[in-house]
Amino acid sequence: MIQSFEYALPVVLEALTLTSAPSLDLYTKWPRSELETFETISVPCFGGTPRIHVIISKMGRYVVYAKERAVAIQAVCQASKVCQSVFQHLVANETLTKNDKSPVTVADFSAQAIVNTYLTKAFPQDPIVGEEDAQDLRGESGRMLREKVHSLTNGVLNDSEKLTEDQILQAIDRGNYGGGAQGRHWALDPIDGTKGFLRGGQYAVCLALIVDGVVQLGVMGAPNLPIDAAKPDGERGTLFVAVRGQGAFQRAFSQEQETKIHFADIDNTHNATFCESVEAGHSSHDDASLIAKELGITRPSIRMDSQAKYCSLARGDADIYLRLPTSKTYVEKIWDHASGNVLITEAGGKVSDIHGQPLDFSVGRTLDKNSGVIAANATIFDSVLAAVQKVLNP
């Protein structure tokens, strides 16, 4: 049975005369020789026209990750809504401090509860690697925070979806999966760029589907990102979607119509623009400026919190994103890079670590086998990697 079809409207089934298939993971598992052609079509789904991918094989026609895409978009949109609502209500004493000293707000918990609830309903068998856990919400000490999370979460859910406090805790703790190389799991960063969120800057809700260690789907909601970078004071709230092999797209939160996105046309690093972390503790600004010099870059860097940096590159607002290790002990987390990874690749870019190795999402909750991240337009990627290696290993 193909679960992907259940969620698509019946019209999809009719139009394509889809039949059942042996596996959900057709795109990754089927040998190319079995496939006659690939086709991208637009089908009505949730009232809009997202593009879904159809494989035409000798055995029939199959939509790839259509249900996953639709559910992930809905989950990320609702979670983004709760973040916006929390921001409006936020007061300083609602901010906790976790062991890692990063600020965690009620919005992180609400967003994780919402996304995990949607995922669990649609894909009860799929495990989830989520950044947060419900520890701080339990017991008497967590009561006030739990009540806040409860009321704010239900504030964006419709009547039939409302959750009890217990259901919220359970949903958050569904994110405790250890990850790994086998089967499918989701990676969720309910708010990436918590610091950006708190200062009214950029942040993103980031969700990815990883199958056998490879990211197949990425959806990112960036509530404060202008839809058009050329109009920074224009409408904000942008959603990004990519499925491996199907291209990268963006849309406004307010509209379901998607636009295909791509890296900017560039064949020379002299004209490139860096997009880098606001926090020097997350990526070395000093090393970045040496690398910029090496590449002949004179344009000022765009500094931005969160994985919205990946989104900016994918639609051509900037060309190079470097995450240069600031300590030997920090290990990157899969939820900080999974959705960005497929978005960059599908928009015409390349991603590796500072040694030129692909990011390995198969080793658990962290990118234990990698160090740092380089993302850039494929046309200049090799030059960027060479400059990074020259500066970091003189």
Ligand SMILES: Nc1ncnc2c1ncn2[C@@H]1O[C@H](COP(=O)(O)OS(=O)(=O)O)[C@@H](OP(=O)(O)O)[C@H]1O
């Ligand atoms: N030391 C260190 N080095 C690298 N990365 C770190 C480090 N400490 C934290 N983090 C992770 O950085 C995530 C936020 O990344 P950003 O790209 O938003 O950084 S920045 O705010 O733009 O500087 C942030 O994600 P969120 O916690 O989801 O905000 C952390 O997972």
Ligand SMILES: [Mg+2]
């Ligand atoms: Mg965090």
Ligand SMILES: [Mg+2]
């Ligand atoms: Mg993060």
Ligand SMILES: [Mg+2]
């Ligand atoms: Mg986070």
